[in-house]
Amino acid sequence: MASISQEGSTLEALEVDLFFSDLGQRSIEYNARASVPDFEACVAExxxxxxxAKSACSGLYNxxxxxxxxxxxxxxxxxxSLQLSPVFVFIHGGYWRSQSKDDAxxxxxxxxxxxxxxxxxEYTLLPLATLAEVVREMRGAISWLHQNAACYGIDPTRIFIGGxxxxxxxVGMLLADGWHEEFGVPVDTVKGAMAISGLYDIRPICDIEANDWLRLVPSQAERLSPLFKxxxxxxxxVLSVGGLETQGFRNQTRAYAEAWRAKGHQLMMIDAPDRNHFNLLSELAWPDRSLTCAVLNMIENSRR
Known part of the structure; x- marks a missing residue:
């Protein structure tokens, strides 16, 4: 049982193990790349x-x-469209230290x-930046989009995010409270979100290889963990995690989902039993997949 403290309050104890029995097991649970035999093929996909997708769209780059x-x-x-359109803002993965918008x-x-x-x-990759700086960059990006949306035919009141x-x-840090006034945007700027295969409590990775580039102590990690915000x-x-992912990543999603529900918030979980940490994202390239339909329906329902 793991008791989760959130800014002075304590949520109900959750039967979700995020730390595991020892550091060796924890390293395995949070090593996404090692969890799939065809990582390079997934990246190529x-x-x-x-x-x-880009070759079939009208794009403005950089x-x-x-x-x-x-x-x-x-x-x-x-x-x-003769009307302002909603926008879906996507943030790529890569353990904060790799990948780019170019392939996302x-x-x-x-x-x-x-x-x-x-x-x-795009964002500055670690360790060139700190994780706190990357969070600031993402909030700055949402602020820029909100302020400049109409110039590009986008409705600033219909911004949706995914990662x-x-x-x-x-994405979880953008859903958190406490940053909007500083960045000059309304508290409800984000109208809906999708998060897949996420890390929502990053304290467990302070003792394993990922901290070589994160460089955080647990108290800092807690302040930068969406589970506590x-x-x-x-x-x-909309939340999803692949059924073929490690128990660590599946537990992270479960813990965040339970914390979200404990606040009474609207949540849709999308099952993906045959997807792994890297090919789950590819579902969004197809209009008829469950994950894609869930996000499109969320955006469409915001009109009502």
């Missing part, structure tokens, strides 16, 4: 699907949302065909 070199985004616009636009064609713009964010793995962690008011959330 990202690149192929992203290239195909729009600057902040002052550093990495603070840029690619924007894919919904064609033919695989949902662009499906979403723009549905009348939804897509923004794919995979480390990107899902960053569930907002009092929240938009709808």
């Amino acid at each position: 990202y690149a192929r699907l992203s290239t195909e 729009l600057k949302y902040g002052p550093t070199r990495a603070e840029a985004l690619d924007l894919f616009l919904a064609p033919g 636009a695989l949902m662009a064609k499906v979403f723009t065909d549905a009348g939804i713009a897509v923004a794919v964010l 995979s793995s480390a990107g899902a962690h960053l 569930i907002p009092d008011k929240a938009p709808p959330l």
